Amino acid sequence: xxxxxxxxxxxxxxxxxxxxxxxxxxxxxxxxKLGKTHDVIDTLEDVLLEVDGNVPVIIEMKGTGDxxxxxxxxxxxxxxxxxxxGEAAVMSFDHDLLKAFxxxxxxxxxxxxxxxKTKADFDKHHLARGFGIKFVSYAVDHLPNEFVDEIRxxxxxxxxxxxxxxxxxxxxxxxxxxxxxxxxxxx
Numbered sequence: 001x002x003x004x005x006x007x008x009x010x011x012x013x014x015x016x017x018x019x020x021x022x023x024x025x026x027x028x029x030x031x032x033k034l035g036k037t038h039d040v041i042d043t044l045e046d047v048l049l050e051v052d053g054n055v056p057v058i059i060e061m062k063g064t065g066d067x068x069x070x071x072x073x074x075x076x077x078x079x080x081x082x083x084x085x086g087e088a089a090v091m092s093f094d095h096d097l098l099k100a101f102x103x104x105x106x107x108x109x110x111x112x113x114x115x116x117k118t119k120a121d122f123d124k125h126h127l128a129r130g131f132g133i134k135f136v137s138y139a140v141d142h143l144p145n146e147f148v149d150e151i152r153x154x155x156x157x158x159x160x161x162x163x164x165x166x167x168x169x170x171x172x173x174x175x176x177x178x179x180x181x182x183x184x185x186x187x
Contacts, residue, residue, distance in 0.1 A: 053086025063094035074100035115139035
């Protein structure tokens with residue numbers, strides 16, 4: 001059973017537990033506390049109900065590297081979004097997840113989450129265009145670069161940066177992208 005969570009593939013990074021998310025049921029996951037807070041892991045469905053279309057939502061799917069898992073997760077996310085009345089987009093680093101989500105025929109825009117500074121990185125990123133991506137979310141510390149310039153100017157796709165925390169990163173984001181994901185300040 002797919003847990004339908006918008007979360008990392010493992011529990012280790014932001015909970016006091018470890019292991020794969022896919023090895024737990026939604027009911028088990030909803031009892032696990034996030035960090036040192038009293039908050040617990042919510043299902044994507046619960047998050048969408050809480051947001052209720054009041055603000056746009058960007059969902060980052062994180063994969064395990066398994067194609068079957070990718071199909072299951074992409075299908076579950078698409079199902080949760082099917083009747084959602086608000087604006088939502090989906091993105092991922094994982095090409096299997098991008099491909100699987102594109103095959104769901106969801107109306108949610110699909111984006112590539114990416115990083116890197118080399119030609120090999122850029123060549124890999126260009127493959128994601130074949131999945132019908134509508135935007136790119138790029139690591140701010142890897143800007144500027146020719147891939148992002150080409151995505152913005154030749155293919156006219158918007159670029160978001162992640163994660164912006166310093167004045168230098170704000171400057172770089174404003175020069176090389178259209179929007180930023182920020183943390184710890186109000187721009």
